[in-house]
Every structure is written in structure tokens, then in C-alpha cells.
Amino acid sequence: MSGNGGARARIREVFASAGVTGWLHATEVDGVHDVAVDADTPVCTASVHKLCLAVTVQRLADEGRLDPREQVEVPAAGRTPGTTGLSVMQDPVRMSLRDLLLLALTVSDNAAAQVLFERVGLEEVNRTTRSLGMRRTVAVHTPRDLVELIEEDGAGDLTYLSADPGALAGVRVLDPARTSRSTPREMTSLLAALWRDEACSAGRAQELREALALQVWPHRLASGFPFDDVRVAGKTGTLPTLRHEAGVVEYPDGGRYAVAVFTRAARTAANQPAADAAIGTAARMAVESLRRRAAPGSRRAATP
Amino acid sequence: MDLVRHLRYFATVADERHFGQAAARLGLAQPSLSQRIQRLEREFGVRLFDRGGAGGRGVELTEAGRLLLAEARLVLERADALFGVAARVRSGEAGVLHAAVPQDLGSTVVAALVGEFRERSPGVRLALREVAAEVQLAELAAGSLDVGVLRHPCDVAGLELGAVLCRPLGVLLSADAGGEGPVHLADLSGRELVLFPRQSGPALHDDIVNACRLHGFEPGGVISGQDPAFVDGMVLSGQAVTFAARGRDLPAGMVWRPLVGTPLWERVSAAWLRGRRADPAVRLFAEVVGKVLERQGGMVPVAESVRERRTVQIRPATGFVR
Numbered sequence: 121m122s123g124n125g126g127a128r129a130r131i132r133e134v135f136a137s138a139g140v141t142g143w144l145h146a147t148e149v150d151g152v153h154d155v156a157v158d159a160d161t162p163v164c165t166a167s168v169h170k171l172c173l174a175v176t177v178q179r180l181a182d183e184g185r186l187d188p189r190e191q192v193e194v195p196a197a198g199r200t201p202g203t204t205g206l207s208v209m210q211d212p213v214r215m216s217l218r219d220l221l222l223l224a225l226t227v228s229d230n231a232a233a234q235v236l237f238e239r240v241g242l243e244e245v246n247r248t249t250r251s252l253g254m255r256r257t258v259a260v261h262t263p264r265d266l267v268e269l270i271e272e273d274g275a276g277d278l279t280y281l282s283a284d285p286g287a288l289a290g291v292r293v294l295d296p297a298r299t300s301r302s303t304p305r306e307m308t309s310l311l312a313a314l315w316r317d318e319a320c321s322a323g324r325a326q327e328l329r330e331a332l333a334l335q336v337w338p339h340r341l342a343s344g345f346p347f348d349d350v351r352v353a354g355k356t357g358t359l360p361t362l363r364h365e366a367g368v369v370e371y372p373d374g375g376r377y378a379v380a381v382f383t384r385a386a387r388t389a390a391n392q393p394a395a396d397a398a399i400g401t402a403a404r405m406a407v408e409s410l411r412r413r414a415a416p417g418s419r420r421a422a423t424p
Numbered sequence: 425m426d427l428v429r430h431l432r433y434f435a436t437v438a439d440e441r442h443f444g445q446a447a448a449r450l451g452l453a454q455p456s457l458s459q460r461i462q463r464l465e466r467e468f469g470v471r472l473f474d475r476g477g478a479g480g481r482g483v484e485l486t487e488a489g490r491l492l493l494a495e496a497r498l499v500l501e502r503a504d505a506l507f508g509v510a511a512r513v514r515s516g517e518a519g520v521l522h523a524a525v526p527q528d529l530g531s532t533v534v535a536a537l538v539g540e541f542r543e544r545s546p547g548v549r550l551a552l553r554e555v556a557a558e559v560q561l562a563e564l565a566a567g568s569l570d571v572g573v574l575r576h577p578c579d580v581a582g583l584e585l586g587a588v589l590c591r592p593l594g595v596l597l598s599a600d601a602g603g604e605g606p607v608h609l610a611d612l613s614g615r616e617l618v619l620f621p622r623q624s625g626p627a628l629h630d631d632i633v634n635a636c637r638l639h640g641f642e643p644g645g646v647i648s649g650q651d652p653a654f655v656d657g658m659v660l661s662g663q664a665v666t667f668a669a670r671g672r673d674l675p676a677g678m679v680w681r682p683l684v685g686t687p688l689w690e691r692v693s694a695a696w697l698r699g700r701r702a703d704p705a706v707r708l709f710a711e712v713v714g715k716v717l718e719r720q721g722g723m724v725p726v727a728e729s730v731r732e733r734r735t736v737q738i739r740p741a742t743g744f745v746r
Contacts, residue, residue, distance in 0.1 A: 139627040203740040283729050286726070386577045391737075394630075
């Protein structure tokens with residue numbers, strides 16, 4: 121059941137006013153109501169795909185095909201570039217697979233995620249999402265592939281990118297047909313399954329939910345929920361002009377909502393706080409619309 | 425066998441060097457794509473790809489494949505042109521090209537655009553309108569516009585752009601303000617700024633206001649206005665300033681001065697829906713736009729605006745691939 125037109129229209133206004141094109145899906149984790157704004161359009165997932173990687177790792181651990189405590193050496197040389205975690209550290213480390221996953225989720229560590237992607241393989245990630253019924257979700261590129269393709273397509277030169285609007289046209293990682301992709305609706309279905317213990321064993325699902333709640337970024341989904349007793353767990357994704365986050369918002373009355381917001385900005389500037397914040401604002405409007413549908417009085421308001 | 429369709433499969437696999445990725449791009453199942461490529465290979469009697477390259481499903485073009493690919497691309501290009509013309513014939517308007525320009529492009533540019541297109545394409549009538557950029561985007565997507573002229577940045581996903589050209593913006597001031605020569609943006613502080621309504625181009629609007637702030641010009645207020653009579657009136661009153669390219673017709677009492685360090689640029693290009701790339705009328709219009717903007721508009725290739733390289737400072741929360 122899809123959300124009312126009023127919420128959708130207001131969400132579209134939020135996107136337009138932030139200078140972005142947006143795609144959103146929000147759904148009750150424990151119910152059938154949802155809000156959809158172009159929710160079935162294929163979108164480039166970027167680092168949001170690390171969610172699919174995480175669920176894959178946990179399922180392999182459930183099947184005994186991978187030991188999350190296994191220690192691996194990550195040499196300093198040849199790490200996948202990034203701006204956080206192992207990507208920016210200078211010395212060799214020895215770390216368990218589950219701690220690599222924690223870094224990949226909490227600070228979107230590209231180097232840590234690359235080790236895991238190489239360990240499980242893209243095909244295994246795709247097997248996982250297919251088996252969860254996500255037919256339009258495909259992992260095509262690892263973090264290293266993304267970084268290399270951006271360079272190859274000339275989108276690594278941010279100065280030039282910000283000046284020439286034509287420079288983005290042929291960038292493969294920005295074309296959902298040619299890179300890792302999903303739809304907002306499929307990402308919320310994955311998150312809802314994870315929160316209902318249906319994506320992997322309950323214990324490992326719990327681990328992932330806690331890791332996602334430790335994500336450090338406050339500027340997107342979480343910015344829309346400035347309530348101390350509301351938990352926001354999520355995973356961001358960013359590529360030139362693309363800003364995304366998919367996560368779950370949990371209210372103290374037990375209301376749980378999976379939300380996926382994908383955006384593409386007309387401006388090429390890397391720093392656009394208003395575009396980041398639009399993700400939170402749009403998510404809050406969607407969640408509030410879902411909460412209004414619940415029987416009046418049955419929900420306790422969150423305290424600001 | 426539908427030759428054109430099979431050639432498209434061939435070109436896509438050659439682009440992707442990978443059957444799985446090509447199949448995904450074409451919306452086909454991989455086995456079905458493999459069969460169709462085999463069929464084309466039987467038809468030509470040569471192998472087009474060496475299978476079994478990197479990653480299992482990676483492929484490389486054979487020498488024969490390379491030779492045939494060049495020819496295949498030419499056939500596809502002409503086929504696209506054929507379909508482009510057919511689309512216009514079908515809509516009953518074979519001889520009409522629906523085109524648009526944004527506001528304030530300048531009368532000499534518009535006149536030259538119409539004149540040159542008429543001269544070079546006697547068979548096609550140019551139906552040119554003035555349409556705001558955001559509306560052009562919607563009309564291009566809806567098909568009511570064949571080709572537009574856009575000011576960047578705007579959301580160009582799904583569009584193909586002609587040559588992007590640019591020219592530096594200067595400031596329009598009341599002559600009473602005195603002084604001469606280049607103006608530093610910071611020296612405008614406290615003045616009000618007349619700018620087009622934000623909703624008609626939020627990205628460009630934000631870019632301009634951000635550049636003002638970065639260079640020390642915090643406008644006393646941003647006045648929404650686009651009609652030249654209104655904009656000029658506000659500037660002549662001495663209360664406000666506005667930005668414009670050199671060469672705009674100015675009323676008495678108003679002066680144009682360049683900005684120190686050229687912090688603001690106007691960027692313009694023709695744009696059309698990606699599928700219309702081969703329509704000869706669209707191509708001609710795009711070519712004429714480029715030529716006229718250079719000659720009558722005094723514009724230069726966009727690379728010129730990157731001469732002074734600003735280093736982009738990446739922050740962890742907004743760095744790419746997070």
C-alpha cells in the first residue's frame with residue numbers, strides 16, 4: 121500500500137529545493153504501509169552496496185563457509201583508496217574479518233570492504249540478494265573497481281568536473297545500467313528483512329544492526345531525526361553528484377521504518393550540505409506520514 | 425535476422441568486453457545474448473570475440489571483430505538517423521524542429537541562431553521558443569522539445585550535450601557608483617543582488633550565491649527578478665547589482681565591469697535526449713548553437729574556465745565512494 125500523495129508531493133518539493141533529483145522508499149518493518157517516490161527506478165548504489173556485502177558475509181558465516189574471527193593480514197601497499205579507516209592508515213594491520221566488516225559499515229572503509237569483496241566474490245553477493253528476492257539488485261563493481269573506473273573516465277579530476285557539465289556524461293559508474301545497482305524498494309526490503317531476522321541468523325543480524333547504528337555520519341538520514349530516543353542505523357553511498365543513504369529508523373514506541381533515499385545533484389560540487397540534509401528531511405516526511413497512519417494514540421511521540 | 429539489432433548487441437559487448445555486463449545493459453539474459461552473437465558470427469562467417477578472458481565471462485575482440493566493429497558503428501549511426509527522421513515524420517511534422525533557448529541569451533545570439541539555421545537547413549522549419557531551463561528539461565524528457573539550449577549546471581542525466589561553451593560574468597552597476605576597472609566581489613558587500621528566481625534553476629542560483637560568499641560578497645538581500653526592465657531598474661536605483669556577460673545592451677546610467685579573478689562563469693550548451701543523437705536536424709541545430717555562441721556570444725570552450733585551478737578539498741563525509 122503506497123503512501124498518500126500529500127507526503128509524496130512534499131518530498132518532491134524537498135528534493136527540488138535542494139537542487140537534487142530524488143528516489144525514495146520508506147516502509148514499515150512490521151507492516152505493509154509504505155511511501156514511494158519513483159521507488160522502482162534503478163539507481164547506482166555506490167557504497168550502499170556494502171549492505172549487501174555485509175549480509176553475504178553473515179550468511180556465509182551462518183553456513184560455516186567463513187569464519188568471522190579469522191585474522192587476515194592487510195599490507196600497507198596496494199590498499200583501495202578512500203578517506204577513512206585502513207584506506208588512510210600507513211602501516212600493515214592484522215584484523216579479523218568481522219572487524220573489517222565493522223570498518224566497512226561504520227566509516228565506509230573502502231580498503232576493508234575490498235578485502236571482504238575479494239574474499240566472498242561479487243557473484244556470491246549477487247547470489248545472496250537474488251535469494252532474498254532482490255531481482256534488480258546487482259553488484260557489478262568492487263570499491264576498487266569504482267575508484268579505478270572514475271579515474272579512467274576522467275571524473276577523478278574534481279576541478280574539471282565542477283566546471284564542465286559534459287564531463288559526467290560518459291562516466292560509467294554513474295550509469296545504473298553499467299555499475300552496481302538496486303532500487304529504493306529493494307534496499308528497504310533488504311533492511312526490513314535484516315531487522316526481522318530474516319536475512320541471516322538472529323545473532324548475526326543483531327551484530328549488523330548494531331554496526332549500522334554506529335555509523336559515524338550525521339549529515340544525511342540521521343539529520344532528519346534530531347530526537348534523542350530515536351535510533352538511526354544506516355549506510356551511505358557517495359559518487360560524483362550522487363548522495364544516498366539507506367537505513368532503519370526506530371522509535372521508542374516500537375515503530376520501525378526502513379528508508380532508502382537516493383539522490384543525484386545537478387551541481388557537481390563535492391560539498392553540498394543542503395543536498396545531504398535533504399535526505400534526512402525527505403526521510404522524516406516519509407516516516408511521519410507512515411506514523412500518522414497508525415491508530416491515533418497508539419504511538420508515543422518522540423521527545424525532541 | 426534483424427541486422428541492426430544484432431549489430432547493436434555486437435557493439436555493446438565490444439564496449440563492455442564482458443557478456444554479463446553487456447547483457448545487463450541490454451536487459452537480456454546472458455545466454456540469450458551469447459546465442460545472438462553466435463548467430464551474427466555465423467552470418468558473417470567469422471569469430472568476433474575471443475571468449476574466456478579475464479573474470480570468466482570477459483571477452484576480447486578478434487582482429488576480424490575489430491574490423492567489423494568500425495563498419496557496424498557506421499551502420500548503427502545511420503540507422504539512428506533514419507529512426508530520428510522517422511520519428512518526426514510519424515508525428516506529422518517532418519519539417520519542424522522544436523527548439524528552445526533560455527532567457528537572456530541576447531538578441532544578437534538569437535537572431536544569428538535563427539538566421540544561420542534557416543540558411544543551412546532550408547527543408548526544416550525552426551520552431552524556436554524561449555523556455556526556462558527547468559521547463560526545458562521536462563519538455564525534452566516528454567518529447568515536446570527536440571533540442572534545447574541549457575545554462576549549466578542543471579540535471580543533464582539522460583541528455584547528450586553539444587559543445588559546452590563559457591564566458592566570464594561581470595557586474596552591472598549604476599554609473600553613479602563611480603570608479604572604473606575590475607571590481608572585487610568583496611567590494612560589493614552590503615549591496616543587494618538581483619538574481620533569477622531560484623526555482624527556475626536552483627543549482628545555478630546556489631552556485632552563484634556560494635561563489636559570492638566564498639569571495640567575500642554577502643548580499644544584503646537577494647531580489648528575485650528576471651525581466652530586464654525590472655533588473656535594470658533595480659540596478660539604476662543604486663540599491664542593487666546584478667551579474668551579466670559583457671556585451672549586454674545597457675541603458676544610460678548603467679555600467680558593466682569585469683570581476684577580479686573571474687570567479688563567475690556562464691556555461692551554455694545545446695542538449696537533447698540521448699536517443700535523438702542521430703537526428704540530422706538536431707545535430708545541425710547543436711552545431712549552429714556552438715558556432716553562434718562563439719561568434720556572436722563571445723564564448724570560449726569550457727576548458728578555459730578551469731585555467732585557474734582550484735583544488736577541491738575532500739572531506740571524509742562527502743568524499744566520493746563513501
